[in-house]
Amino acid sequence: MSSLSTSQPLTRAEGAIIELSGVSKVYGQGRAAMQALAGVDLRIDPGDFVAVMGPSGSGKSTCLNIIGCLDVPSSGAHYFEGVDVGKLSHNQRALLRRHYLGFIFQGFNLLNRTSALENVELPLVYRGLPAPQRHERAQQALVAVGLQGWERHTPGELSGGQQQRVAIARAIVAGPVVVLADEPTGNLDSARSREIMEILTELNRKQGITIVMITHESDIAAYANRTIHFRDGHIERTEHNGGKV
Numbered sequence: 336m337s338s339l340s341t342s343q344p345l346t347r348a349e350g351a352i353i354e355l356s357g358v359s360k361v362y363g364q365g366r367a368a369m370q371a372l373a374g375v376d377l378r379i380d381p382g383d384f385v386a387v388m389g390p391s392g393s394g395k396s397t398c399l400n401i402i403g404c405l406d407v408p409s410s411g412a413h414y415f416e417g418v419d420v421g422k423l424s425h426n427q428r429a430l431l432r433r434h435y436l437g438f439i440f441q442g443f444n445l446l447n448r449t450s451a452l453e454n455v456e457l458p459l460v461y462r463g464l465p466a467p468q469r470h471e472r473a474q475q476a477l478v479a480v481g482l483q484g485w486e487r488h489t490p491g492e493l494s495g496g497q498q499q500r501v502a503i504a505r506a507i508v509a510g511p512v513v514v515l516a517d518e519p520t521g522n523l524d525s526a527r528s529r530e531i532m533e534i535l536t537e538l539n540r541k542q543g544i545t546i547v548m549i550t551h552e553s554d555i556a557a558y559a560n561r562t563i564h565f566r567d568g569h570i571e572r573t574e575h576n577g578g579k580v
Contacts, residue, residue, distance in 0.1 A: 350380070350417075351378045351379060351380055351414070352379055352380060352381045352383075352415070352416055352512065352513065352545055353377070353378070353379040353402055353413075353414070353415060353513065353545075353547075354377070354378050354379070354412075354413075354414040355375050355376060355377040355378075355398070355401070355402070355408075355411065355412070355413055355414075356376060356411055356412045356413075356414070357374050357375075357376060357410065357411035357412070358372055358374070358375045358376075358377075358398075358401060358408045358410070358411035358412070358413060359372050359373055359374055359375070359408060359409050359410045359411055359568075360372040360394075360397050360401065360406070360408055360409050360568075361409045370568055371394050371397040371568055372394045372397055372398060372401075372408070372568045373394075373567070373568035373569055374411065374569070375394070375398060375411070375568070375569065375570055376570070377398070377563070377570065379402075379513075379545060379547065380545075381512075381543070381545055382539070382543045382544075382545055383545050383546075383560055383561075384535075384536070384539045384545070384546045384548075384558070384559045384560045384561075385546070385547050385548070385559055385560065385561055385562075385563060386548050386549075386550055386555070386556035386558070386559035386561070386562040386563070386576075387399065387547065387548065387549045387550070387562075387563050387565065388549075388550060388551065388553075388556055388562055388563070388564050388565070389564055389565030389566055389571075390566065392567075393565035393566050393567065393568070394565045394567070394568040394569070395549055395565040396517070396549065398565065399515055399517060399547065399549055401413055402513075402515060402547060403432065403436055403438065403515045404420060404428040404429075404431050404432050404436070405432075407420075407421060408421065415431060415435070416435075416512075433458070433461060433462060433509075434462070434509070434511075435511055435512045435513065436511050436512070436513050436514075436515060437458075437505075437506030437507055437509065437511035437513070437514040437515070437544075438506055438514075438515050438516075438517075439499075439502050439503055439506045439514060439515070439516040439517065439519045440502065440517050440518075440519075441517055441518035441519065441521040441522055442522065443490070443495075443498045443499055443501070443502045443522075444502065445490040445498055445501060445502060445505075446490075447489065447490050447491060448489060449489065449490075450486065450487050450488065450489055451477060451482060451485055451486055451487070451488055451489075451490075451493065451501045451504075452470070452473050452474065452477065452486040452487065453473075454490070454501055454505055455473040455476050455477060455501060455504045455505045455508050456469040456470070456472075456473045456508070457505060458505060458508055458509045459472060459473070459508060459509060462509060472508055472509075473486075473504070473508055474486065475508075476504035476505070476507055476508040477500075477501070477504050479504065479507065479538075480500040480501075480503050480504045480534055481500060481534070482497065482500050482501065482504065485497065494527070495522055495523050495524075495527060496523055496526075496527030496530055496531065499519060499520075499522075499523065499527070499531050500531070500534065502519075503519075503531070503534060503535070503538075507538060507542075507544065511544065512544070512545060513544070513545045513546070513547065514535075514538070514544050514545070514546050514547075515546075515547050515548075516535065516546060516547070516548040516549070517548075517549045518549055518550060518551070519531055519535070519548060519550075520532065520550070520552070520555055521550075521551070528552075528555060532555060532558045535548070535558070536558055546559070556576070557576050558576075559576055560575070560576060561573055561574060561575045561576055562574045562576055
């Protein structure tokens with residue numbers, strides 16, 4: 336497809352929803368150049384749940400940024416549902432992020448003086464939905480993550496686990512095809528981490544949302560169907576987990 340618009344969705348291609356083919360990423364030039372990715376090949380199918388692990392500087396965050404259309408490869412190709420993302424304009428990539436991707440961050444990234452409901456509504460504001468529709472969909476997303484009754488509370492009135500639930504609700508409120516999670520349990524204790532992973536697992540299995548998640552914790556990665564290990568800009572190995580029940 337040569338263009339992306341809010342009225343003309345991407346054509347779903349058979350097979351992979353995300354594909355990286357020979358993707359390399361270099362930052363800087365000359366003697367200061369640093370290669371973050373070195374010819375990465377990766378395929379993610381619809382409904383997959385993939386954990387990405389690796390030491391600092393291994394390339395995992397760069398890979399997630401490219402998948403999330405926040406960065407572009409220096410060489411190689413990135414396809415989303417069969418569309419060559421590298422051939423899209425800056426505005427088209429922004430539309431792809433807005434309409435097809437949801438993001439969850441370690442630090443929650445919530446607006447501190449804004450209620451949970453209003454935080455969840457933000458992606459719908461950018462999409463131009465009328466206020467009544469925004470309220471209804473945000474309410475449904477908060478119910479889906481177990482926060483019914485907490486709609487008017489600000490982040491400062493919520494625990495870390497509750498704040499991450501708000502962040503998940505915000506990520507799914509617009510009905511994304513893929514959710515990208517960067518250390519979603521990194522700021523949580525073990526009990527809250529399990530709660531968050533159970534929510535993500537349910538979204539993956541019951542709603543069919545494809546999830547790509549960075550984590551440093553092997554017990555968190557075990558919730559995914561497979562774990563991809565990065566080292567020195569390469570995919571070192573892939574483990575098939577089966578996911579936790």
